[in-house]
Amino acid sequence: MQPRIPRQSHREQGIHRADNDARLSAELAAVVAGARRRALRDGDRQIDTAHLLHSLLESDPQARAVFGDGPQIARLLGYLVQRSIGYGLRWQGSVEDSGALPVIPAAEGWSPLAASALEDACERAGLRDGDLARGLDLLAALVADPEARAVEVLHRAGIESPEVLVWTESRPGEYVRGGEPGC
Numbered sequence: 001m002q003p004r005i006p007r008q009s010h011r012e013q014g015i016h017r018a019d020n021d022a023r024l025s026a027e028l029a030a031v032v033a034g035a036r037r038r039a040l041r042d043g044d045r046q047i048d049t050a051h052l053l054h055s056l057l058e059s060d061p062q063a064r065a066v067f068g069d070g071p072q073i074a075r076l077l078g079y080l081v082q083r084s085i086g087y088g089l090r091w092q093g094s095v096e097d098s099g100a101l102p103v104i105p106a107a108e109g110w111s112p113l114a115a116s117a118l119e120d121a122c123e124r125a126g127l128r129d130g131d132l133a134r135g136l137d138l139l140a141a142l143v144a145d146p147e148a149r150a151v152e153v154l155h156r157a158g159i160e161s162p163e164v165l166v167w168t169e170s171r172p173g174e175y176v177r178g179g180e181p182g183c
Contacts (some may be wrong), residue, residue: 023122025132031055032118036109048111049142049150052118054080056142060135066167067159076157113148117141140168 024032034055039047056063057077067073110118118133120141125133142150143161151161 021118021122023125023133024118025134027060028121028133028135028138031059031135031138034059035114046109046111047114049114049117049145049148050080050153052114052138053142053150053153056135056138060139063135063139066136066139066164072157072159076154076159079153079157111149113145117144117148120144136168140165143168 031052035047035051038051038054064073067076117138121133121137124137124140125131142148143154143164145151146161154161154164
């Protein structure tokens with residue numbers, strides 16, 4: 001039986017090989033792999049921005065720190081967990097695409113917004129310091145489109161995405177490498 005979200009070969013270009021993309025930090029590649037596993041487990045046709053957000057919050061302490069340690073992060077994670085049993089069921093079988101961002105062609109296994117968010121994260125890293133894309137780059141990219149499923153989840157948890165975007169974009173020097181502060 002073939003998986004619903006096929007694993008692409010190393011030879012394929014662009015976002016098809018996101019888990020092996022040389023522009024992603026090892027941590028962010030692990031986030032992508034986690035989002036792929038989550039989409040498969042949930043029975044979704046495509047990896048969407050909510051899968052990426054969920055995996056990012058589970059894997060990246062800096063991205064998680066944006067939301068604090070209190071009830072806000074607990075509520076957000078609760079909504080992400082419930083996506084496969086509650087309001088997220090209406091997403092199954094539909095493609096996440098707001099039409100606001102250009103679609104990356106032939107990004108099989110990815111929603112257009114998730115594919116664009118990964119590309120945007122890589123571009124943000126290039127503009128920041130030319131280094132590899134990291135968790136906060138992806139978090140900023142995920143909240144950039146108000147129609148993204150990740151933004152809907154944030155909104156339901158009482159978190160406004162423009163505030164998250166402002167926070168991530170105003171602190172480019174606060175990235176952590178290997179657990180140590182600094183660039």
